[in-house]
Amino acid sequence: MTRAADVQLKERRRLVLVARESPLHLGHLRAMAQVTEYGAIIAPPVPAFYLKPADIAAIVDQIALRALGLLNLEPESVAFREWQVGGA
Secondary structure: OOOHHHHHHHHOOOOEEEOOOOOOHHHHHHHHHHHHOOOOOOOOOOOHHHOOOOOOOHHHHHHHHHHHHHHOOOOOOOOOOOOOOEEE
């Protein structure tokens, strides 16, 4: 996995890291800052409660779809609402 991430950065391709570890210590934060400087996107799996999810599966789907959207890989078959200025 580390090698694949390294190649993504080397080839100037988009790299999205979904950091799930919590709580974070200073080493985590520094590593996230450093990898962001290299061009990666850090996307913490934070539930979007403003979308009023019906269940845990909806929360998981929304987080996964957000990560796919950051990779420009949104599946056409799944309804996906993003937050927009002025409301959801």
